[in-house]
Each structure stands twice: as C-alpha cells, then as structure tokens.
Amino acid sequence: MTQTIAIRARWVLVPDGPRQRIETDRWVLVEDGRIAAVTAGRPGGADRTIDVPEALVLPGFVNLHNHGISALLFRGIVEDRPTASWAADTVYGLIMPLQGLAMEVLDADELRAVTALGLLGLVKGGATTTMDMFRIAQAVSFDAAEELGLRFYGMPYLFSTEDLGIGEDGRPRYAARGTGESDLARASALFDAHDRRADGRIRAGFGPHGTDSCDADLLAGIRDAAADRGAKVTIHVSQSATEGETLRSRYGRTPTEQLAHVGLLGPDLVAAHCVYASDDDLGLIADAGATVANCPASFARGAVSAIWQRTAARGVRTGIGLDGYSMDTIGELRTAALVSKLASGLSEDATARDLVAAATVDGADALGRDDIGRIAPGCRADIVVVNLGAAHLAPVSDPLKTMVWHAGTSDIEAVIVDGRLVVEKGRHLLVDEDAIVAAGAAAVRKVWAEGQARGYIREGEIVG
Ligand SMILES: [Zn+2]
Numbered sequence: 001m002t003q004t005i006a007i008r009a010r011w012v013l014v015p016d017g018p019r020q021r022i023e024t025d026r027w028v029l030v031e032d033g034r035i036a037a038v039t040a041g042r043p044g045g046a047d048r049t050i051d052v053p054e055a056l057v058l059p060g061f062v063n064l065h066n067h068g069i070s071a072l073l074f075r076g077i078v079e080d081r082p083t084a085s086w087a088a089d090t091v092y093g094l095i096m097p098l099q100g101l102a103m104e105v106l107d108a109d110e111l112r113a114v115t116a117l118g119l120l121g122l123v124k125g126g127a128t129t130t131m132d133m134f135r136i137a138q139a140v141s142f143d144a145a146e147e148l149g150l151r152f153y154g155m156p157y158l159f160s161t162e163d164l165g166i167g168e169d170g171r172p173r174y175a176a177r178g179t180g181e182s183d184l185a186r187a188s189a190l191f192d193a194h195d196r197r198a199d200g201r202i203r204a205g206f207g208p209h210g211t212d213s214c215d216a217d218l219l220a221g222i223r224d225a226a227a228d229r230g231a232k233v234t235i236h237v238s239q240s241a242t243e244g245e246t247l248r249s250r251y252g253r254t255p256t257e258q259l260a261h262v263g264l265l266g267p268d269l270v271a272a273h274c275v276y277a278s279d280d281d282l283g284l285i286a287d288a289g290a291t292v293a294n295c296p297a298s299f300a301r302g303a304v305s306a307i308w309q310r311t312a313a314r315g316v317r318t319g320i321g322l323d324g325y326s327m328d329t330i331g332e333l334r335t336a337a338l339v340s341k342l343a344s345g346l347s348e349d350a351t352a353r354d355l356v357a358a359a360t361v362d363g364a365d366a367l368g369r370d371d372i373g374r375i376a377p378g379c380r381a382d383i384v385v386v387n388l389g390a391a392h393l394a395p396v397s398d399p400l401k402t403m404v405w406h407a408g409t410s411d412i413e414a415v416i417v418d419g420r421l422v423v424e425k426g427r428h429l430l431v432d433e434d435a436i437v438a439a440g441a442a443a444v445r446k447v448w449a450e451g452q453a454r455g456y457i458r459e460g461e462i463v464g
Contacts, residue, residue, distance in 0.1 A: 002419060005030040006046035007385060009057035011399040013356065014038060015374045020357055022399060028057055030381040033199075033419030037377055048421060050414050054389035056399045058356065059373045060128025060151075060382035060417065061329040062363025064293035064319040065234070065272040068118040068132045068141055069111060071324025072444050073098040077461050083303050087240050090302070097456045102447050103137055110443035112140035117440025119148045120428060121327030125409040128382040128417045129363065129372060131234060131270060131293075131321075133157055133207040136186045139194070146198045149422040149430050151382060153367065155207030155234050156190050158183040158222060160215040180218035188225050195229070201418055205232040210239070211255035212246045219262040226268065232367065234270040234293070235259070238277040256281035265290050270366055272321060275299060275306045279314065286315040291366035294358070297335045298323035308358065309340035309349040319363040320355070328409045329359060330386075337404060352404035385414040 007028040013020050029036040029043045037043065074095055081090045102111065115138070122130055131153040134141045138156075145152035160180040187206055195204040206222050208214040214222075214235075226233045238244060238255045247255050256277055259265040267289040274285070274292045285292060292311045299306035312318040326332050333355040340350030364373025372382050386403055388396045390411060396402045403411075415423035422430055451457040 002032050004046045005048045006043050007050045007057055010054050012057040012375055015376050030419050035377055035379050035381050050385055052387045052413050056386040056388050058384045059360040059375055060384050061126045061359045062129040063127040063322050064131050064270055064363050065295055065321025065323055066130045066132045067324030068115040069134050069138050070099045072114055072118050073102055073447055079301050086302050087242055094456050098451050101450055105446055105450050106443055108140050111138055112144050113439035114443045115141045115144040116436045119144055120436050123148055123150055124423055125328045126384040126412050127329050139190055142194045142202055146202055149417050151201045151417055153203045153205055155205045156187045158187050158208045159213050160218045184221045191229055208235045210236040211258050212243045216262050219264055223263050232268050237271040237274050239273040241276055244276050254281050256284050260284055282314040282316055291317045291319055293321035294318050295321040295323035296339045297332055298325040305339050305343050307340050307343045308336040317362055319366050320359040330407050333404045352401040356400050381416055381419040383416040386411050387413040
C-alpha cells in the first residue's frame with residue numbers, strides 16, 4: 001500500500017544545479033514512493049500530513065560507511081583506551097577478536113538482533129541510506145535492514161586472511177593466508193541472492209576488508225566480479241600508519257596506488273577513511289572519480305583527525321560515514337566541522353552547507369544515484385523532517401547552520417524512506433523498538449561475557 005504524504009516545510013533544501021539551496025514556505029508531496037511536487041500551496045487529498053511550524057525538510061542522510069553488527073560489540077569499551085597501543089591492543093586485540101567471537105557465540109537470530117539494534121539507531125538519526133560492511137556469515141544484515149525499512153547497501157567483507165597475526169611490534173605477519181577465493185565465491189552468491197530485494201531498496205556489493213588484509217589477486221577478482229554485476233565496491237583505505245608501511249614493504253606502493261594498480265580505483269569505489277593518504281594519493285582518488293567516506297567521530301575517539309576539509313579541498317567527492325560508531329548523523333556533521341576547523345585553524349572551513357551536501361547529494365552521487373539525495377519531483381522520497389522549533393534551537397537564522405551546530409537526533413520529527421513513513425515523533429513505526437533494544441543488548445552482553453573470559457575485554461571495562 002502506498003501512502004500519499006504532505007509535508008509542510010518552513011524550509012526545504014532543494015537542488016540548485018549541482019549544489020543546493022533553501023526555499024521557504026513550501027509543501028512537499030510524496031506519492032507512490034516518489035516526490036510528486038514541491039509547491040507553495042497546500043496539496044489536497046493526502047493520506048498523512050506532517051505539519052510542524054518550524055520544519056526543515058531535507059533529503060534523507062546517506063551514511064557511506066557503517067558496521068551495523070560489529071560496532072555495538074565494543075560500544076563504550078573502546079573509548080579512552082591508550083593511544084600507544086591502539087592498533088595492536090584495540091583494533092587487532094579487541095575489535096577484530098570480538099567480531100570473530102560474535103560469529104562463534106551468537107546464532108542467526110541473535111546476530112540479526114544486534115544488527116537491528118544498530119540500524120534502528122541510525123534510521124532514527126535520519127540516515128535513510130546506509131552502506132554497511134559485515135562478515136559473509138552475517139547475511140542476516142539484509143533481513144534486518146529490510147525489516148527496518150532502510151535503503152541499504154550490504155557489502156560483505158572479503159579477506160585473503162582474517163588473521164593478520166599482529167606481532168609484538170604491532171606489525172602483521174599474515175598468519176593464515178588463502179581464504180580469498182572462497183570469500184569471492186560466497187560474496188558473489190550473496191550478491192546474486194540479495195541485490196534489489198524489497199522493491200530495490202536492498203542492494204548488495206563487495207566489501208574487501210582492507211588493502212593489507214586482501215592481496216592483489218583477490219582485489220583483481222573482486223574488480224571483475226563487481227564489474228560483471230554492476231556492483232559497488234567499498235574498502236578501508238589508509239586507516240592506519242601500519243597499513244601504509246605494510247603495503248610499502250610488500251608491494252612498494254601506497255594503499256591507494258595498490259587500488260589503482262589492480263584497477264579498483266574508479267567511480268564505483270567508496271574508499272573508507274583515507275586518513276593517512278598522501279596528497280598524491282588524494283589526487284589519484286580525485287582523478288579516478290572515486291569517493292572517500294569520512295568518519296570523523298570514530299577516529300576522534302582514538303585521538304586521530306579524519307579531516308573532511310582536507311579530502312574535499314583536493315577535489316575528492318567526500319561523503320560522510322558513521323562507521324557504526326555514532327548513530328547521530330547531525331552530530332557527525334558537527335564533528336566533521338569541528339575536526340576540519342581545528343586542523344586548519346580556519347573557521348570558514350567545512351561549513352554546515354558543505355557538510356549537509358556531503359551527507360545528502362554527494363553521498364547519493366557516490367552510489368551512482370541521481371534519484372536519491374535530492375528533494376525534487378520524480379526522485380525517490382527519502383526525506384528527513386527536522387523540527388527546529390525547540391528551545392535549544394530558537395530562533396532560527398539559517399536553518400542548516402542551526403541544525404548542524406545546535407540540533408540532534410531528538411529533533412528529528414519524521415523519516416521517510418522510499419515514500420514510506422518509518423519514523424514519526426521519535427518512534428519507529430514498523431518495529432517494536434523496546435523488543436529490538438532488549439534482544440540486541442542481550443546478544444551483545446553474551447559476546448562481552450565470553451570476551452571477558454578470554455581477556456579481550458579487560459578488568460573494569462564493563463561496570464556492574
Ligand atoms: Zn569500517
């Protein structure tokens with residue numbers, strides 16, 4: 001059943017050539033899953049009306065990098081761990097082992113419950129599209145995304161080795177090579193089973209884990225499999241200094257050069273992070289038309305600056321990813337602005353307008369979609385309605401600046417995905433939120449108990 005929804009917009013963000021502009025005092029009409037009109041007069045005959053006096057109506061946010069299952073496994077544990085041993089102790093000593101443990105101790109229903117919990121937070125925060133990386137055995141992610149009504153790009157991980165065998169010096173030994181070929185066959189089968197489910201809202205692609213955990217042959221195989229299917233590829237790139245050193249010693253190339261070498265660096269690639277990429281690397285990415293997913297909050301907790309402005313200023317399409325860490329897109333945009341301004345010392349960098357574009361139209365372009373990320377007649381109706389009428393927001397001068405600098409998830413009035421109202425007045429309409437929170441949290445606690453028993457989680461890191 002399709003709904004007709006009329007939304008009163010005090011402000012609405014509409015396309016203006018390749019950029020965006022605000023129009024005031026409009027109605028947005030949603031019909032048959034699409035935006036039917038943006039008009040000055042109130043349209044008649046709508047099934048539902050969203051009428052909030054101070055509503056800012058935006059395209060739904062596009063989250064270009066996420067981990068719906070794994071990020072909850074170390075929620076509240078990773079923060080405040082020491083920088084000195086971050087890569088060895090935290091990335092390879094906590095995050096990756098807990099991900100493996102989840103596969104060992106959780107059944108399919110429990111994995112699905114954890115993913116649903118992660119994705120529930122995201123959609124309530126206004127992310128209507130999420131590109132999510134998860135292990136091949138966690139294909140229940142597709143089901144959870146469909147249940148929550150999200151637009152979803154599921155990108156199963158591929159590895160040449162899941163066990164980097166990190167030594168005392170923090171460097172990988174590549175302890176167990178050779179899982180790549182079977183991963184490629186399994187990921188290709190997942191693509192064929194899930195792509196274009198749920199009226200096309202659910203998409204699939206390929207998610208090679210990283211340039212250090214996937215060898216050149218696997219990356220070349222992924223290039224061919226993705227090209228055959230017209231699929232997107234996403235990969236972690238230059239996310240640590242160690243990764244760069246590893247690639248230099250194994251191949252004599254930077255991670256970005258390695259991607260170019262194997263033929264993966266192009267418009268269908270979303271490169272997550274690129275924090276340690278050189279200026280030359282960023283030039284290669286820009287020239288290739290690839291996209292960087294900037295995830296500032298996730299890195300800032302580890303005392304590392306992932307600088308949106310640095311990448312964008314070099315002509316790279318730079319979208320926003322929440323990395324499974326934050327569920328609050330508006331907060332992530334604020335963090336992107338803060339990190340960029342602190343890094344350059346220039347308060348005019350990374351403006352609210354730039355960052356909203358990054359999280360909407362630029363994210364859509366990264367996915368090759370000109371039918372989302374825009375409030376324009378004919379586009380799919382992925383919409384966020386932000387109520388700027390609260391005490392901590394009034395009075396509004398520039399709605400985009402007010403939102404980025406002062407608002408948060410609790411100010412989101414409604415979220416519409418593909419013409420369907422999925423969140424209204426802060427509640428998800430399609431699922432039992434309390435049940436999702438209870439089941440997801442119980443499953444994570446099961447992983448934590450085993451993680452404590454095996455020493456991945458230290459004494460005192462879980463209180464109570
Ligand atoms: Zn990631």
